[in-house]
Amino acid sequence: MAGIAPFDMLREGGNVLPDLDKELLDRLQSKGGSDPTLELQNPGIDPANMTAQEASNFISAGMVENGQGRIVDPMRDIALSRDSQYELMQEHDKAKREKIADSMLFKVGDTLADAGRTFLSPLFWLKGEDQSQYDPSDRLKTGYRTQFYGLQELRTANVEKFLNARNQRLNLARDYEIKQTDQRITSMSSEAKRLMNFAYTSPQRLNLYNDKDPETQQASMDQLIQQEALSRGDGMVVTDSLSQRYYLSNNQISAVDTYSKAFVDQTQTLRDGFANIQQLLGTPEEDGTGITDVAAIFSFLRGIDPGSVVRESEVQLFRETLGLMERFELNIKNKKEGRVLSAAQISQLKKYARTLGGMMSRKFNDRESIARQQLSSLGLDSAELQTNYLGGYTAPNFDEKAQDSSSNGGVNITVNPTNPNLYDEFVDQEEL
Secondary structure, three states: OOOOOOOHHHOOOOOOOOOHHHHHHHHHHHOOOOOHHHHHHOOOEOHHHOOHHHHHHHHHOOOEEOOOOOEEOOHHHHHHHHHHHHHHHHHHHHHHHHHHHHOHHHHHHHHHHHHHHHHHHHHHHHHOOOHHHHOHHHHHHHHHHHHHHHHHHHHHHHHHHHHHHHHHHHHHHHHHHHHHHHHHHHHOOHHHHHHHHHHOOOHHHHHHHOOOOOOOHHHHHHHHHHHHHHHOOOOEEEEOOOOOEEEEOHHHHHHHHHHHHHHHHHOHHHHHHHHHHHHHHOOOOOOOOHHHHHHHHHHHHHHOOOOOOOOHHHHHHHHHHHHHHHHHHHHHHHOOOOOOOOHHHHHHHHHHHHHHHHHHHHHHHHHHHHHHHHHHHOOOOOHHHHHHHOOOOOOOOOOOEEOOOOOOOOOOEEOOOOOHHHHOOOOOHHHO
C-alpha cells in the first residue's frame, strides 16, 4: 500500500512534475547505455570517403542521397519525423499537466482531498484500499509518467524499425561488394592475388593496400610491393650516406650490374689513356734524356682512343698528330744519343696531349652521363650510389694550356679544341 504524504501541493515544489528525461538519461548512463534515438542524428555516409563503385553499391541496395549530399537510408527521414512527433507529444503532455498542477482550482481540490483522506485514512487502511487513487496530485504525476514512458517505447520502436531497414540495405550493399571482390579476384593475375594476400597479413600493410588518397596512393602501393618482394627474397634495399633508401628488384639489380659493367668496359681505354697522358705531362722538358723522350712519345700515342667514335675536331687533331710523329721519328733516326726531342718539341707534344685529354674527358663524361640516366631510369637516382656502381672514377680535368716553363723560348698557349692546328708550330700558318 502506497504511502501518500498529505497536503503535498501546499509544500514548496509540490506542483512540479518529475524530470523524467533526466531520470532516464541518468539510468542509461549508469548502465553504460545511450539514448537509441541518437542514432537518427547520424548524418549518413560521405561519398568522398568511398570509391565510386562503393557508392554505387549503396544506391543499388536502396540507399538514397539526401540534400546534404550524404548517402542515407530512405527510412531515416520518416523515422526522424515520427520521433519528432512523439517528442512533441511528450512535451505537450508535460506542459498540459504542469498547467493543471499550477491552477488554483486543482490545488484547492487536492488540498481538500488530502484533508478528507487524512480523517478517513484509518477506514481506508482497515479496508486495505490504495489511498493514492484519492490523491489528485499523485494521479496527475502517475499519468504523466505513464504517458512519458508509453511514448518513449514508441520512440524506441521507431528507431529499431529504422535500424532494421538500414542494416538490411547495408548487408545488401556488402553482398554486392563481396560479389564484385570475388569477380575481381578471379580476374586477378597471380602476382596481384599474392600482393593482396600479403596486404592482409598486418593492419599496416592493409592500410597501404587500401590507401585511396590520390597524392599518396601510388607511393603506398610501391611500398607494399617492395615489402612483399623482400619477403620473398626478391631484391634488396640500398641506403646512401643520407639514409635515403632505394629498393631494387632482382631484375633491377641485374640491369644496374649490366649498365655499370658496360660503362666500365667502354671507358677502360679512356682511363688507360688518361694515365698515359698524365705520365707524358710529367715528362721533364729540359733535363730529359733520349729514353724519356721516346717514353713521352709512346705515352702520347697510347693516350689516343682508337676504339671510339671521334668528333671531326678529333680527326683533325689525329691527322696533325701523325705529321708530328713523322718529324719525331726523323729526329730519332738522326740522333743516336742524347736528347731526341727539344724542350720546345716536348712542350708542343704536351699541348697536343692536353687537347687530346680534354676531348677524352668530355667523351668520358658524356658516357658517364648516359650511364647515370640509365641508373636513374631504374629508380636509383642517388648521385652517391650511382658513383659507387660506376666504379667511382672521375675523369681528370685537363687544363688545355701548355704551361711551358722552358728557358728555350716556351710560351703559354691556349688551345682551341675546334681548331687545334691554329697553334701548331709544324703547320704553315699561311695554309690555315
